[in-house]
Amino acid sequence: MQLAPAEVDALQAAEPRAPYLRLQGIRKNFGAGDSQTLAIDGVDLDVREGEFLAVIGPSGCGKSTLLQIAAGLAAPSEGVVSFEGNAVLAPPPGIVYLFQQYGKSLFPWRTVIDNVAFAIEHRPGMNRERAHAESRRYLQMVGLGDSERKYPWQLSGGMQQRVTIARALAAQPRVLLLDEPFSSVDALTRLELHALVLELWQQQRFTAVLVTHDVDEAVFLADRVAVLSRRPSQVVEVVETELPRPRDNIATRELPRFIELRHHLLSQLLRREA
Numbered sequence: 001m002q003l004a005p006a007e008v009d010a011l012q013a014a015e016p017r018a019p020y021l022r023l024q025g026i027r028k029n030f031g032a033g034d035s036q037t038l039a040i041d042g043v044d045l046d047v048r049e050g051e052f053l054a055v056i057g058p059s060g061c062g063k064s065t066l067l068q069i070a071a072g073l074a075a076p077s078e079g080v081v082s083f084e085g086n087a088v089l090a091p092p093p094g095i096v097y098l099f100q101q102y103g104k105s106l107f108p109w110r111t112v113i114d115n116v117a118f119a120i121e122h123r124p125g126m127n128r129e130r131a132h133a134e135s136r137r138y139l140q141m142v143g144l145g146d147s148e149r150k151y152p153w154q155l156s157g158g159m160q161q162r163v164t165i166a167r168a169l170a171a172q173p174r175v176l177l178l179d180e181p182f183s184s185v186d187a188l189t190r191l192e193l194h195a196l197v198l199e200l201w202q203q204q205r206f207t208a209v210l211v212t213h214d215v216d217e218a219v220f221l222a223d224r225v226a227v228l229s230r231r232p233s234q235v236v237e238v239v240e241t242e243l244p245r246p247r248d249n250i251a252t253r254e255l256p257r258f259i260e261l262r263h264h265l266l267s268q269l270l271r272r273e274a
């Protein structure tokens with residue numbers, strides 16, 4: 001029997017897909033004996049391929065720790081992380097972590113283009129010229145085409161964060177983990193970086209997981225928002241934002257759905273911080 005294309009599509013849609021990036025029963029304890037800190041207490045979270053997921057939670061609840069565990073940069077005390085069905089025991093190729101403190105993650109003795117090239121210069125068959133040509137492409141994407149010869153300390157904070165974004169993209173991430181990357185820049189630069197990251201995410205089609213304590217940022221950027229409780233953290237709820245794309249820094253933030261989500265998520269966090 002031959003199935004019509006629509007029937008094939010329906011069957012494929014009904015078939016459960018293997019979880020993409022999966023966190024199962026994650027617990028994390030720091031320290032030992034009396035000075036133990038239980039940071040994460042049983043987090044289950046599935047990240048879908050291609051989505052933009054935001055994880056919000058009060059300060060110190062374990063957001064960065066959870067992201068480091070997802071990246072294979074830290075081991076959970078209990079639980080399993082898997083990426084496309086394989087256990088993550090070390091940073092897997094394809095998962096790139098963008099750190100909060102751009103100032104500390106750029107090499108001050110390297111020019112902007114050499115900072116970006118750092119992500120790719122170790123690749124087999126790569127030489128300096130090719131690494132520069134490729135890095136230049138990513139610098140142009142983040143609007144820094146004319147700053148390649150400068151050093152990071154000659155750039156503003158927002159520009160430095162753009163360099164780290166270019167470097168992350170040069171590594172061709174399939175999953176980009178963003179650890180509060182917008183928290184150290186001024187409010188206007190933050191909005192510009194939001195728009196830039198969304199544009200790049202739509203162009204480059206990676207999966208994005210952002211941790212932040214900023215509800216507006218989470219709602220504006222994400223397809224889904226996962227809410228963590230206070231430490232020891234657990235997932236309280238996962239909300240689909242259901243906001244239309246492309247998103248606009250002014251119009252999207254004025255939509256009734258945006259305001260409704262903002263209200264709901266802020267009250268969740270404030271209730272839990274009290």
Ligand SMILES: Nc1ncnc2c1ncn2[C@@H]1O[C@H](COP(=O)(O)OP(=O)(O)OP(=O)(O)O)[C@@H](O)[C@H]1O
Nearest residue numbers: 030031037039058059060061062063064065066213
């Ligand atoms: N290496 C460590 N040793 C001991 N405790 C740690 C370590 N790293 C994190 N913690 C503790 O674990 C908890 C979670 O820290 P984490 O940085 O993940 O939280 P966070 O939600 O990202 O915080 P913030 O929003 O303030 O950046 C905190 O209480 C922190 O003090």
